Amino acid sequence: MTRHHRTTPRLARILGSLLLVAAAGVLTSGAAPAPRPAAAGALDQVVPAPASVRPGGSPYRITERTGIRVDGSREVRRVGEYLAEVLRPSTGYRLPVTTHGGGIRLRIAEGPYGAEGYRLDSGPRGVTITAGAPAGLFHGVQTLRQLLPAAVERDSAQPGPWLVAGGTVEDSPRYAWRGAMLDVSRHFFGVDRVKRYIDQLALYKFNKLHLHLSDDQGWRIAVDSWPRLTTYGGSTQVGGGPGGFYTKADYREIVRHAASRHLEVVPEIDMPGHTNAALASYAELNCDGVAPPLYTGTAVGFSSLCVDKEVTYDFVDDVIRELAALTPGRYLHIGGDEAHSTPHEDYVRFMDRVQPVVAEYGKTVIGWHQLTGAHPAKGALAQYWGLDGTSPQEKEQVAAAARNGTGLILSPADRIYLDMKYDASTPLGLSWAGYVDVRRSYDWDPGAYLPGVPASAVRGVEAPLWSETLETSAHIEYMAFPRVAGVAELGWSPAAAHDWDAYRVRLAAQGPRWEALGIGYHRAPQVPWPAG
Structure with missing residues (x-):
């Protein structure tokens, strides 16, 4: 063969x-229309499936007051800028990438993450993605994208709302x-x-x-x-x-x-x-x-x-x-x-x-x-x-x-x-x-x-x-x-x-x-x- x-x-x-x-x-x-699947944005609807998902609590809502908080690392800031570039056209928000404030936080910390793993925590006060290396943060950002409505991927302003389901994702490949x-x-x-x-x-x-x-x-x-x-x-x-x-x-x-x-x-x-x-x-x-x-x-x-x-x-x-x-x-x-x-x-x-x-x-x-x-x-x-x-x-x-x-x-x-x-x-x-x-x-x-x-x-x-x-x-x-x-x-x-x-x-x-x-x-x- x-x-x-x-x-x-x-x-x-x-x-x-x-x-x-x-x-x-x-x-x-062609495929015959079928009933709409479980709503996109639920923690357990991500592809690829995360290693561990614990849904719970109120969602976080991205608004015009949301910023993206990063540490002083150039690599982490790059991940933050990438996330902002994804979100800005569809939300219409400024989403400044800063070292203070927040709403969405990207952080490097020691932990059981390996080279590419991450943890995502979401609740009414914000979303935090934690990883041991920038690659893990980047992968966590991809999960965050999928937790938002599909319209977030469009290149023009959309009505929202931009809700991130509450809970925790712990993930590694x-x-x-x-x-x-x-x-x-x-x-x-x-x-x-x-x-x-x-x-x-x-x-x-x-x-x-x-x-x-x-x-x-x-x-x-x-x-x-x-x-x-x-x-x-x-x-x-x-x-x-x-x-x-x-x-x-x-x-x-x-x-x-x-x-x-x-x-x-x-x-x-x-x-x-x-x-x-x-x-x-x-x-x-x-x-x-x-x-x-x-x-x-x-x-x-x-x-x-x-x-x-x-x-x-x-x-x-x-x-x-x-x-x-x-x-x-x-x-x-x-x-x-x-x-x-x-x-x-x-x-x-x-x-x-x-x-x-x-x-x-x-x-x-x-x-x-x-x-x-x-x-x-x-x-x-x-x-x-x-x-x-x-x-x-x-x-x-x-x-x-x-x-x-x-x-x-x-x-x-x-x-x-x-x-x-x-x-x-x-x-x-x-x-x-x-x-x-x-x-x-x-x-x-x-x-x-x-x-x-x-x-x-x-x-x-x-x-x-x-x-x-x-x-x-x-x-x-x-x-x-x-x-x-x-x-x-x-x-x-x-x-x-x-x-x-x-x-x-x-x-x-x-x-x-x-x-x-x-x-x-x-x-x-x-x-x-x-x-x-």
Whole structure:
């Protein structure tokens, strides 16, 4: 089973129809109106579900007298300013960020919060969010947003009232890795589109943005020592469009914006396969010294760097060195999947040489789970994208690596690949992994998913969004929402909180919030969305 779909006449017809779909307006999918779910704003209606909720007491009302109180820390003030930027347009209030007064207070204190946990206390005198670190405060702010009416997300003044239910939320994540991947290689998405997706992910407490920066169809990050990678290799995309790439300044802006939302950017350069854009740019990277043409289709597995040439490793060293220097995060993803045209012995030799290069430049290796068929470096992470039907031998290979210390990120394709169609009528996406409806994407336990894998080896979950059929922000949002919220809950909430029947009601309450944010989502018939 391959990760991507082969080119078919049907896919071509779908791509042609997307312009008509977009012209008709925001994508929607029909579901019969259902009774309105429990009112948004209740402490127990948050997504992802908090670890502990104790409702009680009178609510707090945000008014024109409310301020946001912070300590003297620059990082805490940034969280306070972010909250004010969210609340000011819809409430019409000044909401000054100060070190005195209050109404809403953000504070850092010692306690059982960890790196990302928080406590939210609400009552008639105010709301206090307490955390051990700024990331925890930021996550607490996302909970506060969901405790307010959905209209708080609009960019113009709304009537209110702005009530925060009384009680206490104590919360921390189940997993340290809660990621989303965006493929900018098959279709290129500019800086503003990526920043918009970052903002949407932040609402649901994601903390990793994995950018798939290179593939057969396009190379998307500037490398000074190999300039044709972008000027030529980045000049097209699936279907033959103009493509594009990020300058180093562009990439730094994405990293900066992600950091302001407490997401870490994880860049991926896929190798030794998925490399046609590089091979087309530089003939010497090919074993026969002949550059292939640029590629705009969607087939996989046909390209490979030349494992026997020393210039290949000069190339890899330069790319990793420059990308590592741009990336403040700990991780660098080297792909490694679907290297069908690379003999296994060559694949192992290649990975044995490349993984130390990543370490040399101060980063930790991540690879797709095929890396476990080589020799994963100490501390490396493997990203599992197999299916329920993946062979027992392949699953055992992954499990054996996990038992030997390789950490796992779970991205099962038939569960949380966001580019899979919801059902046969979905106008976007692919279906090689089957249809992935909202319940299927939510109703599984990462901690018990792979046989023979110690629960301690699971670092978390990540929802990939491949872009063979996606060209706009509207396309991204329609395929991500509502499923991405369920992935957030799998990564954040305790296993005991995972219950489809309860979740679908909480999820339904997110619909008006997405509408206020201008997110065109799939109205899955499994979810009792509010009427209207």
